[in-house]
Amino acid sequence: xxYGPRVADPASRPRADARTLAAIxxxxxxxxxxxxxxxxxxxxxxxxxxxxTLLVNVAGAFVLGWVITRVEDGREPFAHAGRLLGTGVCGxxxxxxxxxxxxxxxxxxxxxxxxxxxxxxxxxxxxxxxxLATRLTRRGSSAPEPA
Amino acid sequence: MTAPLLLGIGLLGGAxxxxxxxxDTVAGPRTRRGFPRGILVVNLSGALLLGVLxxxxxxxxxxxxxxxxxxxxxxxxxxxxFDSHRLATGGRRGQAALNLLAGLAxxxxxxxxxxxxxxxx
Numbered sequence: 001x002x003y004g005p006r007v008a009d010p011a012s013r014p015r016a017d018a019r020t021l022a023a024i025x026x027x028x029x030x031x032x033x034x035x036x037x038x039x040x041x042x043x044x045x046x047x048x049x050x051x052x053t054l055l056v057n058v059a060g061a062f063v064l065g066w067v068i069t070r071v072e073d074g075r076e077p078f079a080h081a082g083r084l085l086g087t088g089v090c091g092x093x094x095x096x097x098x099x100x101x102x103x104x105x106x107x108x109x110x111x112x113x114x115x116x117x118x119x120x121x122x123x124x125x126x127x128x129x130x131x132l133a134t135r136l137t138r139r140g141s142s143a144p145e146p147a
Numbered sequence: 148m149t150a151p152l153l154l155g156i157g158l159l160g161g162a163x164x165x166x167x168x169x170x171d172t173v174a175g176p177r178t179r180r181g182f183p184r185g186i187l188v189v190n191l192s193g194a195l196l197l198g199v200l201x202x203x204x205x206x207x208x209x210x211x212x213x214x215x216x217x218x219x220x221x222x223x224x225x226x227x228x229f230d231s232h233r234l235a236t237g238g239r240r241g242q243a244a245l246n247l248l249a250g251l252a253x254x255x256x257x258x259x260x261x262x263x264x265x266x267x268x
Contacts, residue, residue: 016168016169016172020168021165021168024161024164024165024168025161025162025164025165026161027161027164028160028161028162028163028164028165028220029157029158029160029161030157031160031164031220032156032157032159032160032161032163032164032215032216032219032220033153033156033157033160035160035215035219035220036148036153036156036160036211036215036216037148037153039215040148057224057225057228060224060225061224061225061228061229063225064225064226064228064229065229065232068229083168086225087164087167087168087226088161088164090223090225090226091164091167091168091220091223091225091226092160092161092163092164092219092220092223093225094223094224094225095219095220095222095223095224096190096193096194096222096223096224096227096250096254097190097193097194097196097197097214097218097219097221097222097258098197098214098215098219098222099224099254100194100197100254100255100257100258101194101197101198101201101258103255104198104255104258104259104262107255119251122224123228123247123251126224126225126227126228127228127231127232127235129228130228130229130232131232131236134232
């Protein structure tokens, strides 16, 4: 601590200055509103496949993979992009707590197969989305459309 | 969904995202080389609180605001996946598996425990 200003190093510890927090807040507002609208468009019924949660989670993992890879590689010109789009939008668009509640309710209903399929699909698709976004970004192809 | 409700979800979602960042800053590893325990703390605490809301039968707009807005945005799936991917591709497959399994198993335990606590209320 106190050894001079940090360079733009993705490995450095996060900071809590006002601009960083404002970027995260703004991004979080957008992410939460998009998820809310989507949960209305694709309502979840107990015992059914939770399309809305799966969709936001996988799409958010893809966009986060894209933006943080750019930050890691020093290719992101906008200094707060990682915080606004990554921590804010993608962080709030995607959700862990809803996924866990949906799983718990599937287990309550003894729908073990559905629960297993849902959790495996979420994790496999989430990891694949990050891997694909990383690969596409490092190939130097143009920025993919946010899904 | 009415505009004021959507706006409220947005504002609480922003607050949830900021809270996630601050908790991760305090509870997380000092560098990105460390195990991503900060996001685990965020996700498990958020799952516990969501369980409490469910157990206490919070419904309607309050549910949309607190469960969908605040806790939905506080907890996150994308960073959980991102960290697991980077651990696995960085030669730390064991830690990647631990991150996934601990999140899943402890997350389920947290929502269940929260729901039991909420039912007592």
